[in-house]
Amino acid sequence: QVQLVESGGGLVQAGGSLRLSCVASSNIFDIDVMAWYRQPPGKQRDMVASVTSTSVKNYADSVRNRFAISRDNAKNTVYLQMNGLQPEDTAVYYCYAFSSLWPRASWGQGTQVTVSS
Numbered sequence: 001q002v003q004l005v006e007s008g009g010g011l012v013q014a015g016g017s018l019r020l021s022c023v024a025s026s027n028i029f030d031i032d033v034m035a036w037y038r039q040p041p042g043k044q045r046d047m048v049a050s051v052t053s054t055s056v057k058n059y060a061d062s063v064r065n066r067f068a069i070s071r072d073n074a075k076n077t078v079y080l081q082m083n084g085l086q087p088e089d090t091a092v093y094y095c096y097a098f099s100s101l102w103p104r105a106s107w108g109q110g111t112q113v114t115v116s117s
Helices: none
Strands: 004-007 010-013 018-024 033-039 046-052 057-059 067-072 077-082 091-098 111-116
Touching: 004 091, 018 033, 018 091, 018 111, 033 067, 033 077, 046 067, 046 077, 046 091, 057 067
Parallel strands: 010 111
Antiparallel strands: 004 018, 018 077, 033 046, 033 091, 046 057, 067 077, 091 111
């Protein structure tokens, strides 16, 4: 497994942008899937975007064409570029990593994103 540390959250006005970063404690080159999840207050945690080790990307319908996930293996970092933020994007955003070699997935501690109207 790997330790994950998120950063980049904050308060932004509707229509604004933020870039989240997730730095892993070790090489991410062979991690099968890295992803961003989010959990709004009082709601369940859902996947926002994911990227595989072969750079296949997937997005939740609610963020497609607004958010972009990228993976920099050389920096052991995954990014989430968020544009056109809306109040409904307000949530704690979590970084996720999974490898078939691990007994369980790894999660970061989360970073708060708040979008004001």
